[in-house]
Amino acid sequence: MRELVDEFLYYLVVERGLAENTLASYNSDLQQFLQYLESSKIKSFRDVNHGLLVAYLVKMQREGRAPATICQHMAAIRALYQFLLRERLVDNDPTVNLESPRQAKKLPQVLTLEEVERLLSQPRVDTPAGLRDKAMLELLYATGLRVSELIALNVDQVNLEGEFVRCLGKGAKERVVPMGQMACFYVRTYIENGRGKLIKKKAETALFVNQHGRRLSRQGCWKIIKGYARAANLNKEITPHTLRHSFATHLLENGADLRAVQELLGHADIGTTQIYTHLTRKKVREVYDRTHPRA
Known part of the structure; x- marks a missing residue:
């Protein structure tokens, strides 16, 4: 069974082009499933039935797993069985x-x-690392890129003249996203005055690099964002996607078309983008309640 799981994971890489983080999540979920099957004396995927899966689901619920975590596990198992079938x-x-x-x-x-302004104003731009951080934050808010897409950017994927970036999203799908004058200014300043002092090898292609001159990791980027969020005294739970969520919400609040936002975010399904309309409706209601004389 472990060999079949390995074949399935290989299929996800070669045929589906899944991102490394998604692949790691599938692997973790399926390894836990294999452990459950082994403890249940199951030696073949052919021997797994509906009742056994229900028992596994109940087991995870009793362990206090969050509904989202359980759904993620079941999605991995469903995908595995679709492959096996x-x-x-x-x-x-x-x-x-x-x-x-x-x-x-x-x-x-x-x-x-106002909170975005506070966060983006935190990096000191008189140091190479500060310039990098400023460029990163400006680019995240200007484009709505996922953090994984941001750190995967190479220098040649940034078009400063055309003011856009080319990134690879989920499923290795490429999209072109405009980045605006402010982000363009700081990315250019970082490339010209900061990046060269951080890289160790001229052959390095990564746009954003760490103190060792190598491509910045997702964890490294997340740590940087968290640090500036604390410095800005933001009393909110900041995640790697916070600027992406803010980017989409602010566009819709200012009249952007939902389809255009979907394309900018790289969502395959517009239903995923529609969650931001709930936020904008909530905002409209707050404004109405605060300003209408008979509200």
């Missing part, structure tokens, strides 16, 4: 009609314009 390695799919726990839709945390 397609390759004729099993005769049926026991995940059919298996209901995952319902998740309460959690609205993403967003910053106000």
